[in-house]
Amino acid sequence: DINAIAAYENELLQYATQKVKEINGLKIVGDHSNKAAVLSFLMDGIHSYDIGVLLDKMGIAIRTGHHCCQPLMNSMNVDGTARASFAVYNTLEEIDVFVEALKKAKMMLS
Numbered sequence: 001d002i003n004a005i006a007a008y009e010n011e012l013l014q015y016a017t018q019k020v021k022e023i024n025g026l027k028i029v030g031d032h033s034n035k036a037a038v039l040s041f042l043m044d045g046i047h048s049y050d051i052g053v054l055l056d057k058m059g060i061a062i063r064t065g066h067h068c069c070q071p072l073m074n075s076m077n078v079d080g081t082a083r084a085s086f087a088v089y090n091t092l093e094e095i096d097v098f099v100e101a102l103k104k105a106k107m108m109l110s
Contacts, residue, residue, distance in 0.1 A: 005088045009037035012086040012095065019099045023106065029081050037086040043102075046109045048082040054105040060098055 016039050020026055025044035043051060052064035065080040084098060 008088055009086055012090055012092070013037040013039065015092055016084065016086060016095045016098070019095060020102065023099070023102060025106065025110075026102070029076075029078070038083060039086070040081040040083045042078065042081055043106055043109075046106065048080045050109055051082045051102070051105050054108060055098075055101050058101045058104070060101050 013035075017028065017031070020028065020039065020041060023043075027042045027044075029040040029042060030038075042048065048064040052062050055062055063083045063085070086095070
């Protein structure tokens with residue numbers, strides 16, 4: 001059921017949003033109540049690519065960069081963002097692992 005899938009993905013997004021907001025220095029880009037299950041973010045003083053590389057080494061795949069919207073990023077004066085996407089096959093436990101990895105990456109890069 002497509003509505004059940006959308007509801008579950010929204011649950012994942014809301015959970016992830018709540019969890020990453022607990023990380024000092026992390027700023028969500030595009031925090032809107034009605035959006036796809038995508039979480040774009042920046043960390044103070046840390047390049048998004050560096051976050052992506054460290055998370056990859058921890059077995060977590062995210063995307064980094066302009067995400068096909070370089071004019072928007074330029075207008076925001078942002079080099080790029082880190083972006084996690086959630087789908088029906090993800091779990092709340094995976095989000096917990098993602099958040100802990102973010103905290104570790106922040107500690108390593110700060």
